[in-house]
Amino acid sequence: MDLMSILTIIVAIIVLIGVIYNVFRLFEKSKPKVEYIVLLAILVAISVVGRLIGMSIPSIQLASFVIIMVGIVYDGETGFLVGILTAIVSDLFMGLGYWTFFQMLAWGLMGYTSGLFSDKLDNIWIRVPFGFIWAFIYGFITDFAMIPYMSALNLEGFIALYVAAIPLDLVHGIINAVLLAVAYKWFKNIFERNKVKFLNPVE
């Protein structure tokens, strides 16, 4: 194997571990309430089930949709944590490996960005492309796990890798877009109700 690509992947994984470690440390320091812990657990379980639904067919999954919805309705941090934990917990069912780190990063950022742009994502013409494009960014990040198997770090190899991944990303993107267009209002109501009723009740 090319030494450069091995070093790249090792450095990438070490950086990822550092980032995730610090996020976890921040979460532990914030001394979360019991309600928040249980809420995180159930949201993670929901998106894990959404991923396990289509386990036999690659890239058919509702997990991304759930994570984006969590990011929009709650905040970016919740979205980030749910994304990271979804990757870990679902890989406990499907097979843990070094690729888990990249899935954690991809889903975490997906949740975080949807929290950042939550007020703009109410518009359907922004929301649907957002979900569609994020499917491709997710593919881009997770495909980094395949770098050690490339001959050398050159542009042609990268292009070949991503062209090969396009069909899977396309399916993922279409599912995201359709669900964000159709089921957005419904899931927003469900999450909003939960948020108002239990997390920050209006006096």
Place this chain on the structure above:
Amino acid sequence: MNLIKIHPSVYIIYYVIWLVFLFLFNNPYYIIASYVAILALIALQGIRSEFKNIFKMVIPMAILIFILNPLVYHEGAHRIYIIGSYFITLEACTYGIIMCATLLLVFLLFASYNRAVSYQEMLYIFSKKFSNLSMVMVMALRFVPLLNFRTSELRSIKSVDLDKTNEDNNGKFDSFLAKIKDIASVFGVVTAWSLEESMLTAKSMKSRAYGVAKRTNYLSFEFNLIDYVLVILMLIVLLVECIGLVYGYGRIEIYPVIGFSFNQVPLNLFFMLWIIFLIPFIVLELYERILWRNHNKQKLSNYNVNIVNEIATPNLSNLGDGSEKFVAQTEMCFNIDGSNLSKLDFEGE
């Protein structure tokens, strides 16, 4: 089997070192040695259904790597002309084969890792630093089967659909859309139901004083002599193999000219040490088997001899933690291929 208690962090160190060296070595002899070891280890640990998934996932990827590499990368001395002036090189093909072998090996390695270290042991290590997060994960792992159960309940309610207008749709696309709608509706109802119930769980936990005192672990491990021995062995191997890599042992030249033939058996210190590194857990598993068999023979010697033959050789493949069952349940609940609905329909009768 887990008759001899080994600290989970020892396993984790072992598999991480193995993985890193897999990426670094590309000498076929080292790869073959790793294959023999991993296959022996998996056979002793017992094969789960995960194994099938691995092949489903790996083989397309491996074929892709094997085909893409020579097409994209044209360096190397031995050219093979295909059409006109378009050529691929022998070096790129060799590289592709080695990469495929390594890819499959990495997947097998992680399958073996998931078998050796259960998620409870992983959470045990994790919970020392991150107690709240490991609580979240444990609860999520418990909620997944619960959600499956609720989905199957909803399914059985929905199956009592008196006017089955949905199924009369003619077009294929219509039935596809109806299916997606169906999955989404069940999913949404389960989400709403579970969120509501989970808050009751939270209130209940709070009223029972969750978080007041420091939490303790369900499992407990301590570093024994065998753990120290294994860790020291691994550190020695790590050090020596790193020195070997600096001098080029374990790696072969592929580009620009392939510099390897199968006659060059690497009979040196570094290869021997690599083989020694691969052995310990295989020996341990074998030893545990012998212990298990002897124990059963002792215990059952008073009873009928016929029973001994049946029980003394337990079917180890059935000792999995049942994760494949959850997955099968999930797929069944959401009726992915439509064939399982009838089973649920007639369950009540």
